[in-house]
Amino acid sequence: MESGWKNHSREKKEKDLFHVIYKVPSGDGPYVRAKHAQLVQKDPEAAIVWFWKAINAGDRVDSALKDMAVVMKQLDRAEEAIEAINSFRGLCPKTAQESLDNKCGKVDEQIVLLKHKLKLIYLGEAFNGKPTKTARSHGKKFQVSIKQETSRILGNLAWAYMQKSNFVAAEVVYRxxxxxxxxxNKALNLCHCLIKQARYNDARFVLQDVLQHKLPGSDDFKSRNRAEELSLEMDLQPINSPLLSNLPGLNFEDDFVEALERVMNEWAPARSRRLPIFEEISQFRDQLAC
Incomplete structure (x- = not known):
């Protein structure tokens, strides 16, 4: 009996010492467990699983996001960290947004990272040459194909361009x-890009696929709400409106355009070796060179 009491007392002291040293709130929630896995057990994979559980449970979401990003970057999963922050920062208070930006990295750095990922696919070096890889989201594992990964990277790249208010470039990449x-989700973001360019007819056309439930994710509660908000925003605008003249234009490097074109041609229709969008990119590039 005395031995059991001593063990309990020792465990309590260890827990108290852990909270003092690492300045983690006491308790037994998923966030505390994540910090214990990260700092005491030195098990980053287990820590990430617990951080996801904390985010899903609403347990110190901003702290869980920031700490998880640190661990992911240590495991060379920086892009996944950026995506997690961008996806869940809406659950965090305004006071936490600046620190989340610091963990996420500057937008220009994100763009460089995403372009590098795309070039790895172009060179056949992604997934170690395999057609699929095991990914993890919300603590769950699943298989991702090269095709899905390419679309995801392009979607994140387009989102990064949106953060720089380069809606022309974002539109090209989203398409x-x-x-x-x-x-x-990508359709709604594309619709937003078109609205920012005052191209309301084009935006309405894109939005119809979501409103008519033609795309995966159209039935999601958040997607429906956002589609209704975008539709209402367009209803307040004229049917036809001139393009905004002060929007930044495309500024794609030659090597990135080449990589994007090579990857896209893998899934292009047989009738077209060079997709029309790349002609558009080339035209913008030629104009910038003049």
């Missing part, structure tokens, strides 16, 4: 991502 693996 490419949709050609590979369409979904409602």
């Amino acid at each position: 490419k991502a949709q050609m590979i693996d369409p979904d409602a």
Whole structure:
């Protein structure tokens, strides 16, 4: 009996010491467990699983996101960290947004990273040459194909361009991502890009696929709400409106255009070796060179 009491006392002291040293709140929730796995057990994979559980449970979401990003970057999973922050930062208070940006990295750095990922696919070096890889999201494992990965990277790249208010470039990349693996989220972002360019007819056309449930994810509650908000925003605009003249234009490097074109041609229709969008990119590039 005395031995059991001593063990309990020792465990309590260890827990108290852990909270003092690492400044982690006491308790037994998923966030505390994640910090214990990260700092005491030195098990980053287990820590990430617990951080996801904390985010899903609403347990110190901003701290869980920031700490998980640190662990992911240590495991060379920086892009996954960026995607997690961009996906769940809406659950965090305004006071946490700046620190989340710091963990996420500057937008220009994100763009460089995403372009590098795309070039690895272009060179056949992604997934160690295998057609699929095992990925993890919300603590769950699943298989991802090269095709799905390419669309995901393009979607994230387009989102990064949106953060820089380069809606022309974002539109081009979103359209490419949709050609590979369409979904409602990318369609809604594309619609937003078109609205920002005052191209309301084009935006309405894109939005119809979501409103008519033609795309995966159209039935999601958040997608439906956002589609209704975008539709309402367009209803307040004129049917036809001139393009905004002060929008930034495309600024794609030659090697990135080449990589994007090579990857896209793998899924292009047989009738077209060079997709029209790349002609558009080349035209913008030639104009910038003049």
